[in-house]
Amino acid sequence: MPKFLHTADWQIGRTFSTWEPEAAHQLTQARFAAVQRIAQLASEHAVDAVLVAGDVFDAQTVPDKTIRRLFQALEGFGGLWIMISGNHDAALAQSVWTRARKLECVPPNVHLLLTPEVACFDGFAVLPAPLTQRHCFDDVTAWMDSASTPAGLLRIGLAHGSVQGLLHEGIDSPNPIHPQRAALAHLDWLALGDWHGMQLLDAHTAYSGTPEADRLHGNDPGHALLVEIAAPGATPQVQVLDVGQYRWQRLQAHLQLESDWDALLSTLSALDAHDVVQLRVQGSLSWAQQQRLQAALDRAEAQACALQVERSGLRLLPSDEELAALHVDGYVGEVLTQLRQESAAHTDDVLLQDALALLTQTLWQQQEGA
Numbered sequence: 001m002p003k004f005l006h007t008a009d010w011q012i013g014r015t016f017s018t019w020e021p022e023a024a025h026q027l028t029q030a031r032f033a034a035v036q037r038i039a040q041l042a043s044e045h046a047v048d049a050v051l052v053a054g055d056v057f058d059a060q061t062v063p064d065k066t067i068r069r070l071f072q073a074l075e076g077f078g079g080l081w082i083m084i085s086g087n088h089d090a091a092l093a094q095s096v097w098t099r100a101r102k103l104e105c106v107p108p109n110v111h112l113l114l115t116p117e118v119a120c121f122d123g124f125a126v127l128p129a130p131l132t133q134r135h136c137f138d139d140v141t142a143w144m145d146s147a148s149t150p151a152g153l154l155r156i157g158l159a160h161g162s163v164q165g166l167l168h169e170g171i172d173s174p175n176p177i178h179p180q181r182a183a184l185a186h187l188d189w190l191a192l193g194d195w196h197g198m199q200l201l202d203a204h205t206a207y208s209g210t211p212e213a214d215r216l217h218g219n220d221p222g223h224a225l226l227v228e229i230a231a232p233g234a235t236p237q238v239q240v241l242d243v244g245q246y247r248w249q250r251l252q253a254h255l256q257l258e259s260d261w262d263a264l265l266s267t268l269s270a271l272d273a274h275d276v277v278q279l280r281v282q283g284s285l286s287w288a289q290q291q292r293l294q295a296a297l298d299r300a301e302a303q304a305c306a307l308q309v310e311r312s313g314l315r316l317l318p319s320d321e322e323l324a325a326l327h328v329d330g331y332v333g334e335v336l337t338q339l340r341q342e343s344a345a346h347t348d349d350v351l352l353q354d355a356l357a358l359l360t361q362t363l364w365q366q367q368e369g370a
C-alpha cells in the first residue's frame, strides 16, 4: 500500500534572537535534528516518498553552509523527497533554491517542484502548488481541479498557505487555499504547510505542522503524518508520529497561598534540557519569599533549555518582622510603618507598593553596606 510521510515548515536557519544565545543556538540546531529524525522515520516505515509542504528554509538569506547542511541531513532516507517552496523560501527568480542548485548540493532523490506542473512517480502523481512570491493573493491550488493525471495513479496535492475560513489566528501569510480543494481536484491527499500546528481538516486534507516547535502557540507542533492510501479514491489512514524534542510552554503563577508556591516549585524542579519556558509570575512577596523565588528560578534556569521570567506583576511587601529587623526609627521609621500599612490595605496600588519596595531596598542596602 502506498505510504507517505507528510511534513512541512522546517524553517531551517531560523534564529531565536529573543532567547539567550546558548538556547538560541540549540534551537537552531534542533531543526536539523528534526529533519534527521524524519529521514529515520521515513526509512523505518519504508515510505514511498516524504512530502515537504514548503518553508523548508526560514529565509532566502540563510548561509550556503546551512543549505548544504540541510541536504546532508536528508541522507538517512535514500527514497524520494518531494518539496515545494513556501512563503519564507518562495521560488523567486533568485532564491535559496537557485543557490542550492548552483552549490550542486541537491541529491538526485530530492525533487524540488518549483513550478505548478504534474510530476509522475511510481504509483502516484504529485500536483504541486509552490509559492513563487512571499504573498500570493490568488489561490495557487486552483489549477489542480482541471489537471489530468494518468489513470490508476494516486493524486497527491502539495501546497503552502491558509485554508480559508478554517484557521482564524496566527496564520503565517495570506496565500489562500479553497477549503474544498481536495474534493474539487479529486485529490487522494492534500499535504499542507504554513500552519505550525498539526491539524486534520478532512479525510483527505491536513496540516502536518512543524516537526520541531518554534513558538509559544501551544497548537500541537512536533509531529509528522504517516499517510497510507490503499488505492485511488480510498480513505487514507493517517498516523501521527512524534518528531520534536523541545516543549515550548507559557506558564503563569500567582503566588498567594502556600499551595501556589508548592505548585510553582514542583513545576520548576521538573524542567529539563528540553523545556523552553516563558513564565509570568505575580504576587506580593516578603523579602524572604523573594529570595526563595530567586533561588528556585536560578536552579530552574540551569536545568531548562531556556527560561524567561516576566516579573512586572511581582511586588515586594516586607513582613512586619523584616521591617522590625531594619531597626529604623524617627521620621523614616514612621514613613516606613505608614507605607507598610497602606500597602497592605491597598494591595492593587502599584505606586504605594513601589514606594515601599524602593525604601525597603534602599535601607537594606545601606545596612548591608554599613
Ligand SMILES: [Mn+2]
Binding pocket: 055, 086, 087, 088, 160, 172, 173, 193, 194, 195
Ligand atoms: Mn509559511
